[in-house]
Amino acid sequence: MPAVDVIDPAPVGFVELRDDALVCRRCRLAEGRTQVVFGAGDPTADLMFVGEGPGAQEDLQGLPFVGRSGQLLDRLMAEEMGITRDDCYIANVVKCRPPDNRDPSADEVSACRPWLETQIDMIGPRVIVTLGNFASKLLVDTADGITKVRGSVYPYRARPDGVVVQLVPTFHPAAVLRGGADPMAKMRSDLVRAKQALTAGPAGATGPAGLAGPTGSGAAS
Numbered sequence: 001m002p003a004v005d006v007i008d009p010a011p012v013g014f015v016e017l018r019d020d021a022l023v024c025r026r027c028r029l030a031e032g033r034t035q036v037v038f039g040a041g042d043p044t045a046d047l048m049f050v051g052e053g054p055g056a057q058e059d060l061q062g063l064p065f066v067g068r069s070g071q072l073l074d075r076l077m078a079e080e081m082g083i084t085r086d087d088c089y090i091a092n093v094v095k096c097r098p099p100d101n102r103d104p105s106a107d108e109v110s111a112c113r114p115w116l117e118t119q120i121d122m123i124g125p126r127v128i129v130t131l132g133n134f135a136s137k138l139l140v141d142t143a144d145g146i147t148k149v150r151g152s153v154y155p156y157r158a159r160p161d162g163v164v165v166q167l168v169p170t171f172h173p174a175a176v177l178r179g180g181a182d183p184m185a186k187m188r189s190d191l192v193r194a195k196q197a198l199t200a201g202p203a204g205a206t207g208p209a210g211l212a213g214p215t216g217s218g219a220a221s
Ligand code: SF4
Pocket: 021, 024, 025, 026, 027, 028, 029, 030, 036, 094, 095, 096, 108, 111, 112, 113, 115
């Protein structure tokens, strides 16, 4: 578990972006939060994880995925990808805890999205693993639920250098903790798929915006 939420050297402007986000009051979630949970990990990483929003422990500690879900994510990262959370960057769709752990509303997601988009722009990952319905629907830009969306790799958008960021949707670890062996096995195969997308090397732009349909199922699920 990192003791700090930014590991130097950060991309130019990243620390300033975080400092601005830490005092954000763009939506009503500012009223009930203890603190903004901006993100954690290596801001130069090729791999990002994007979850839904902070829970109680995250709100208290100011770091993403620090409860039981985070412990499971750490374990599966190590077992399926051979990495720790210091090798990637972890963020959420909304940076403040929704009261009583309710789902974030559409206007809250919309208000917070620029923080996430700017994080992605600055970090410049090659692969983003979306954890659960909220992050997957938002970034894949689909109304389909995670059960239907997972199992494929999706192009997100082209970076300035032409490399297309790849999305690998999977279950939220909290859902895996509730769901047992089947979602656990599927999440494991999704993380293998993400590792394969990373090791396959940069993907070039596939169209005017670097966007196309799913690029295949990759690892067997
Ligand atoms: S959830 Fe996002 S937009 Fe809303 S106050 Fe927190 S940082 Fe700002």
